[in-house]
Amino acid sequence: MKKVLVTGSKGQLGQTLQEYAFETKDIVFSFKGLDEVDIVDKNKVNLELGSNLYDYCINCAAYTDVEKAEQKPDRAFEINSEGVKNLALACKQSKTILVHISTDYVFDGEKEGAYTIQDIPNPINEYGKSKLKGEEYIRTLLPNHYIVRTSWLYSKKYGHNFYRTVVNKARAGEELRITDMQIGTPTETDNLSRFLLNEILMGNKPFGTYHFSDGNAMSWYDFAKKILQENKLADTAKLILDRNYHTFARRPKNSVLS
Numbered sequence: 001m002k003k004v005l006v007t008g009s010k011g012q013l014g015q016t017l018q019e020y021a022f023e024t025k026d027i028v029f030s031f032k033g034l035d036e037v038d039i040v041d042k043n044k045v046n047l048e049l050g051s052n053l054y055d056y057c058i059n060c061a062a063y064t065d066v067e068k069a070e071q072k073p074d075r076a077f078e079i080n081s082e083g084v085k086n087l088a089l090a091c092k093q094s095k096t097i098l099v100h101i102s103t104d105y106v107f108d109g110e111k112e113g114a115y116t117i118q119d120i121p122n123p124i125n126e127y128g129k130s131k132l133k134g135e136e137y138i139r140t141l142l143p144n145h146y147i148v149r150t151s152w153l154y155s156k157k158y159g160h161n162f163y164r165t166v167v168n169k170a171r172a173g174e175e176l177r178i179t180d181m182q183i184g185t186p187t188e189t190d191n192l193s194r195f196l197l198n199e200i201l202m203g204n205k206p207f208g209t210y211h212f213s214d215g216n217a218m219s220w221y222d223f224a225k226k227i228l229q230e231n232k233l234a235d236t237a238k239l240i241l242d243r244n245y246h247t248f249a250r251r252p253k254n255s256v257l258s
């Protein structure tokens with residue numbers, strides 16, 4: 001029987017994982033939200049990992065507000081870099097394998113074609129920089145790790161994400177002004193959850209860095225069209241292509257993951 005700790009369990013990925021966890025035989029899960037294990041709190045992290053014999057820790061905890069991170073980067077670095085360092089050190093001490101989720105935003109977007117794990121990261125916003133620093137701590141401190149980079153993550157049911165924003169705005173009759181200046185690979189939390197459980201926890205992949213996405217490259221505008229069609233809102237929604245949609249943070253113009 002494997003024992004698995006999931007941190008950041010109240011986010012969209014954490015909540016989706018909880019649904020699939022019950023289908024997984026021979027694994028006992030312990031789901032901990034920010035209120036129970038704050039990854040920035042070194043003592044809490046050491047206590048949780050030190051007093052339980054976890055085989056794995058899946059870290060879903062993160063600061064994911066890309067816009068706010070750009071204006072106030074300190075908190076993003078505290079959670080995405082230093083919090084992750086705390087986890088890596090505690091996992092090393094307790095001989096726990098760390099499964100950490102990272103992002104396509106570690107890349108600068110200048111490549112033509114999909115990013116592979118051989119490509120060198122070069123983040124262009126604070127969120128991406130804070131996530132890359134977290135990855136680097138793990139690689140330096142803890143050989144027994146999996147870093148899984150994913151992109152444009154969304155759940156239809158949980159949390160804040162582009163999918164739910166588009167549906168909610170369309171249902172409320174609000175205008176949707178959407179950019180097509182970035183191309184990426186949307187990824188549903190259900191598919192990532194299955195990958196984490198079946199391929200990482202139950203598989204026998206070597207430690208290291210992996211890319212996981214749903215594989216269909218598109219712009220945010222195309223993604224919005226797809227979302228509207230899927231929800232039978234295409235005929236009524238006011239969808240407008242807006243190449244000048246203002247944001248504080250720059251986003252990679254191509255962050256397709258292969």
Ligand SMILES: NC(=O)C1=CN([C@@H]2O[C@H](COP(=O)(O)OP(=O)(O)OC[C@H]3O[C@@H](n4cnc5c(N)ncnc54)[C@H](OP(=O)(O)O)[C@@H]3O)[C@@H](O)[C@H]2O)C=CC1
Binds near residue numbers: 079
């Ligand atoms: N969302 C996306 O599009 C993408 C996400 N990722 C990565 O996937 C992972 C999961 O993301 P996702 O589920 O979307 O993120 P969410 O923002 O939905 O969930 C993150 C969770 O972490 C919690 N949290 C924040 N700070 C701490 C802390 N100090 N200690 C413990 N928990 C904390 C949050 O709590 P609270 O909400 O109360 O602050 C929230 O419940 C993250 O690593 C993210 O960087 C990668 C690519 C795309």
Ligand SMILES: Cc1cn([C@H]2C[C@H](O)[C@@H](COP(=O)(O)OP(=O)(O)O[C@H]3O[C@@H](C)C(=O)[C@@H](O)[C@H]3O)O2)c(=O)[nH]c1=O
Binds near residue numbers: 065177179
């Ligand atoms: C909400 C909205 C966004 N946009 C633009 C802004 C931006 O260029 C793009 C996406 O904006 P969002 O703020 O929804 O998504 P964003 O926060 O950029 O999403 C990212 O989140 C982090 C956590 C990741 O790791 C990434 O993989 C990625 O999913 O769409 C519009 O054009 N119109 C809109 O109404």
